[in-house]
Amino acid sequence: MTQSNPQKLIVGNWKMNGSLAGNGALIQDLLKGWPTHQVSRRVQAAVCVPSVYLAPCAGLLHHSCLDLGAQDVSAHDAGAYTGEVSAAMLRDVGARYVIVGHSERRQYHAETDQLVAQKAQKALAAGITPIVCVGESWSERQAGQTAEVVKRQLAAVIQLNGHCVCEIVVAYEPVWAIGTGQTASAEQAQEVHALLRAQLKAAVAMHERIFILYGGSMNAANAKLLLSTPGIDGGLIGGASLKAADFLSILADADAVSRV
Ligand code: PGA
Numbered sequence: 001m002t003q004s005n006p007q008k009l010i011v012g013n014w015k016m017n018g019s020l021a022g023n024g025a026l027i028q029d030l031l032k033g034w035p036t037h038q039v040s041r042r043v044q045a046a047v048c049v050p051s052v053y054l055a056p057c058a059g060l061l062h063h064s065c066l067d068l069g070a071q072d073v074s075a076h077d078a079g080a081y082t083g084e085v086s087a088a089m090l091r092d093v094g095a096r097y098v099i100v101g102h103s104e105r106r107q108y109h110a111e112t113d114q115l116v117a118q119k120a121q122k123a124l125a126a127g128i129t130p131i132v133c134v135g136e137s138w139s140e141r142q143a144g145q146t147a148e149v150v151k152r153q154l155a156a157v158i159q160l161n162g163h164c165v166c167e168i169v170v171a172y173e174p175v176w177a178i179g180t181g182q183t184a185s186a187e188q189a190q191e192v193h194a195l196l197r198a199q200l201k202a203a204v205a206m207h208e209r210i211f212i213l214y215g216g217s218m219n220a221a222n223a224k225l226l227l228s229t230p231g232i233d234g235g236l237i238g239g240a241s242l243k244a245a246d247f248l249s250i251l252a253d254a255d256a257v258s259r260v
Pocket of ligand 1: 013173177178179180181215216217218236237238239240
């Protein structure tokens, strides 16, 4: 159960970092290092930026090999939801992806599996690819609950979205590996990816097309090993996506190990 997508998908999650001027400089450096059409056949790449910077970044990324993504989306369509941003709005400003269910949102904003599934549904309905994050905490891993937790998180999304699930991206992000410098081993990640792919296989025929990314302290030093591991189709990268040289190095590694 280790089949994987022959292409790689590398997504930067800028989180709440950056500035108008800083983003411009970062994107310019990324586009200088990632310009070729040939490379983009093997690797798809995107950056998920803070919502206020979506529109200016869309302008900078227009006609480039880098796609634009958001970091969250409302579970509602429109109306009296102060502070929320709808999927249609994200689409309107050019977002192709949106991260849903990141552990920081589950933890700090009490997002439930059900809410995450609804957000994925709204994204899909607007033609945006949701990057659905799942992952266990350290205590859950210690208690042997990893499989149960990630399967429960993904099951909610599958249940609500039915066969549309073949349009999602899944990101396995062990909570204990995020921003800690302590990455999961390739074996640990592979084991969970295989579980998730089996779950997708049971739900949708086109499971092999679905990207399952690894996220959690992926960086320029460890990306090649992780990305060359069967079943790992790409990365969701936080800290290392804020430095052009590091993100470009990860893109080059993805290109080198892609099977396209
Ligand atoms: P990190 O973050 O690469 O800084 O660990 C990954 C993420 O939270 O998506």
